[in-house]
Amino acid sequence: MKTKTGIAIFLSAALALTMAGCGGAASSSTAASTAASAAASTAATGGSDIHVASWNNAADNLSEIAEKFNAEHGDNGKVIIDYVDSDYSKLKPALAAGSGVPDIFQTQNRDIPAFYNNYGLEAFLDISDIIDADASNWVGFALETCKAEDGKYYAIPWDIGPVAMYYRTDIFEANGIDPATLTTYDKYIEAGKKLKAAGDYYVEAFNYSGSTSRDQFMIYLNQLGGQYYDADGKVKLDSDEMLQATELVKKFMDAGVVMDIPNAWDDRIAAINDGKLVSFVYPAWYMGTMKNSCADLAGKWAITTMPAFEEGGNTTSNAGGSILAVSSTTANPQLCKDFLEYAMKSNDGNDVNTKYGEFPSYTPAYDTSYFKEANDYYGGLKVNTIFAEQTGVPATTWGPYFVDVDESMKTAVGDIILNGADPATAWAAATKDAQGKIDLKG
Amino acid sequence: MNKSKKTAAGVYMVIPYILLVIVAIVSVFPLLWVFFAATHTNTQIYQTGMAFALGGNIVENYKNLMEFSNIWRNLANSIFIAVVYTVLVCLIDSMAGFAFAKFTFKGRDTLFFVLTCSMFIPQQVTLVPLFIQLSGMGLINTLPAVILPSLTNIFGVFLMRQNLMAYPSDLLESARIDGAGDLRVFFTIVLPTMKPVLASLAILSFVQMWGNYLWPLIALNDRDNFTVPLVLALMRAPGQVVDNGAIMLGASMALLPVVVFFLFFQKNFIQGILSGAVKG
Structure with a gap:
């Protein structure tokens, strides 16, 4: 007082x-x-309102869904979208304090096991009932990540990042390259050499320092079916698959067909706009960026299946994606579940997800007419359908301490690419380093 | 002979100016770029060699910025928070500094030592306890939640104390003999002479609060309550669509008040730094 x-x-x-x-x-x-x-904001209509924390255009996306949802289901509280940062700086103090936690919050797909581990499953609401009803309708690897140790779901998969090959149709055509013949990376690199000879063109781009280029390693590793841990759950970064992925990265560099993009995100966009980067293997969620930041090139790009490591090999991979988790502190669990079902399982919700470039992980969404629409930016291709065929990759085990694994990976990648370290030695060192950090946390 | 000596001296005089011009260009260049980029489309910004010429997209950028958040509202929030904070910090810190410098009471030096030690506590450590405390007070998602926790700016207390130590005690004595109370002595005798150092503290506090990101991010939820740095940072969060034209326009709007504020206090700022250097 x-x-x-x-x-x-x-x-x-x-x-x-x-x-x-x-x-x-x-x-x-x-x-x-x-x-x-x-x-x-405290005045509720019926049940109490719920807050959903999300970022950037994922939050724009949810806002549009929430608007529709509120109009149809307004009698049990409203859904309000809060814009937060993607580093969880805002979320973590609230979770640690156990108060002021948003009812629903977005995390990256690979981060949710760490959240389960750090804040305990009692911090989350069991939403298994809305997932178990038709579990087979979800893309397998996306659902697997949301499953907690106890076999229950405390989060729902949202978008995924199936990978394919983006390429400039005009430049490929002018140089007599048929993308359908680029079935392996060897052939892809040969085509890259031909393009390089014809002009200042590159067919791949990554950041040599490792701070972001391990994304490329992760795409290749996933394509090869590799994991970050061995059968006993110990970190294993010097796996055969990782070494094979590393070999490919080196091949790209030795052939001189790859660009160094130190500031990965912005430099990639600049390289595309400058007409230097004419093809690359990247996830579906990049389509929105190109449409927005490379608007002048509309109609000149197309998308097709990525090359394989060997003839007839796997041509699917996944990079990124996110989930929505529910807090156990929510005052309106029913509204949380109703909203998530609407946003992630209804056609209305998934049409909005598709529109904003959040590639749905709920497969019935792939049959809607909106999903199958032709995309003018990519020369009238049905791009979503192309990506939808690339969703069959095996699930990746991220583990609760992937942040540590990730840090060690960045160091190793920089060592290998910049300092020319021996891949086997560098990955073995990274394995030891990551496992050491995890052991310390017990 | 004499003439050539003069010329040589002239050349030496010119060199610092050349260096200063280069440094000025380097520091002004990014600021100017922000203003020019605010008038271009996102795609144009990413094309190398974006001209240092006005583009034609400023209206569209403004529309997109306003669509994300009411930037005028956010500017008002930023100004409110920064101004209240600056005024209160100057007041509280100069009073505390005065007490530490000129009053004798038991445990004064120990208390001051403990206070200065608290400067070593990293901000990150305080986030969770602060969050619990302020949500207990029901202040989360209000503007005071941003102002209150950092009001006792220990650096400011330290700065004021160091400057006030050199203040002649005789002057205080004579004022007291004339019948002035402590408050009157402080406000009418001491404070007017502290203007330069107060201006330094004001600029430092204002700029610090103007660019404050982490705590406002945690304490504020509604976009209507956001400060400008929050809006700009959240527009830049990783995702498919980053509209740099709109962000640059927002950054331009955020830059102007700081530039004006600095120009306004610039003379005092430099004086304050110098006086601190001599007396401290």
């Missing part, structure tokens, strides 16, 4: 001072409207 009075006095003093300090009008209206919006 005493502290509250103190705070009240303090705050009114603060307010008075600002009015004197900056002329008043703007600041006092800010304070007043803040109070008003706080009052509005």
